[in-house]
Amino acid sequence: MLNNKTILITGGTGSFGKCFTKYVLKHYEPKKIIIYSRDEFKQFIMANEFKEYESRLRFFIGDVRDKERMKRALEGVDYVVHAAALKQVPACEYNPNEAIKTNIHGAQNVIDAALDSNVKKVVALSTDKAVNPVNLYGGTKLVSDKLFVAANAYTGTKDINFSIVRYGNVAGSRGSVIPFFHNILKNGGTELPITDYRMTRFWISLTQGVELVIKALEEATGGETFISKIPSFKITDLAKAMLPDCTMPEVGIRPGEKLHEIMITTEDSLTTYEYDKHFIVYPQMVWNNKQQPDLSGKKVKEGFSYSSDNNAQWLSVEEIRELLKTVDLEK
Numbered sequence: 001m002l003n004n005k006t007i008l009i010t011g012g013t014g015s016f017g018k019c020f021t022k023y024v025l026k027h028y029e030p031k032k033i034i035i036y037s038r039d040e041f042k043q044f045i046m047a048n049e050f051k052e053y054e055s056r057l058r059f060f061i062g063d064v065r066d067k068e069r070m071k072r073a074l075e076g077v078d079y080v081v082h083a084a085a086l087k088q089v090p091a092c093e094y095n096p097n098e099a100i101k102t103n104i105h106g107a108q109n110v111i112d113a114a115l116d117s118n119v120k121k122v123v124a125l126s127t128d129k130a131v132n133p134v135n136l137y138g139g140t141k142l143v144s145d146k147l148f149v150a151a152n153a154y155t156g157t158k159d160i161n162f163s164i165v166r167y168g169n170v171a172g173s174r175g176s177v178i179p180f181f182h183n184i185l186k187n188g189g190t191e192l193p194i195t196d197y198r199m200t201r202f203w204i205s206l207t208q209g210v211e212l213v214i215k216a217l218e219e220a221t222g223g224e225t226f227i228s229k230i231p232s233f234k235i236t237d238l239a240k241a242m243l244p245d246c247t248m249p250e251v252g253i254r255p256g257e258k259l260h261e262i263m264i265t266t267e268d269s270l271t272t273y274e275y276d277k278h279f280i281v282y283p284q285m286v287w288n289n290k291q292q293p294d295l296s297g298k299k300v301k302e303g304f305s306y307s308s309d310n311n312a313q314w315l316s317v318e319e320i321r322e323l324l325k326t327v328d329l330e331k
């Protein structure tokens, strides 16, 4: 489905963008992948890393805040993956207007530019933090999600649709708990601080996130939010897996942090379907008849919710230890 297609990734030099690019170049024969981002140095480094694929890669300097540039970049593009974002919780709290400009205005620019060109599909990345948000990063991503769902109302007779993929913290991603603990242990520490003993998280790898985006590109009809079914773990079990005899002082929840990652709320349950490996939340408002639920799945019961503390699938300490071997902690 991605063969012979031109794909543009906003934020293509980020962790997701690089993993997506590598995956697509390995498994498909795209005509071209365009990396759209601001920093020329990150693009230079990525171009060197991907030298063997240079005939299929293009690097486009541009800001999602710049609608004209976005429009130019989308000429001849079939599919767009929107990954560019400001995503550090404290940075967004301190610079709220910057978060709004990139995460909200940027999202609207991607939508407008896609509607004004011949793009067929747009998949935007969301986060658990957009669900019942408690910080501005989550708040801006919630608005972004709403914009992408509503964009389907403006497609008219055009063959284009917009959908969303949502996941939580990627195992080992910068600023997350695994590299934080790893750093303490690397420097000889034996004390792993836990913000709250009750805290749980989902475990997802970047490759799983990429695979779900490709599924959305293949199957979305418009307005869906795709969510992977993945296991949960307790943060205390993660600490035990990283150092069995560690001490674990409880240090208190950080500003903007949640006890559990929520992917689907009870309110969403009214329009959520369950499939073998994922859930799809369909939009509550339907603007045209292009959007159809995939009826091969089962509608969840009213009142259902999906969060890292009410998951049916849990990782043991031993399983976490095994999974940690797959996480690149030296990057």
Ligand SMILES: NC(=O)c1ccc[n+]([C@@H]2O[C@H](COP(=O)([O-])OP(=O)(O)OC[C@H]3O[C@@H](n4cnc5c(N)ncnc54)[C@H](OP(=O)(O)O)[C@@H]3O)[C@@H](O)[C@H]2O)c1
Pocket (backbone or CB within 6 Å): 010, 011, 012, 013, 014, 015, 016, 017, 036, 037, 038, 039, 040, 042, 062, 063, 064, 065, 082, 083, 084, 085, 086, 087, 102, 106, 125, 126, 127, 128, 141, 167, 168, 169, 170, 173
């Ligand atoms: N990492 C996670 O654990 C996680 C979890 C859930 C969801 N997500 C979502 O996944 C997406 C990608 O995350 P990531 O981890 O790959 O982020 P990342 O590594 O921080 O990369 C962000 C990318 O966006 C680009 N960017 C930032 N501002 C931009 C702007 N104004 N215009 C154009 N490009 C811009 C950055 O490049 P330049 O700075 O050079 O422009 C970079 O390529 C985000 O939407 C995030 O909300 C991430």
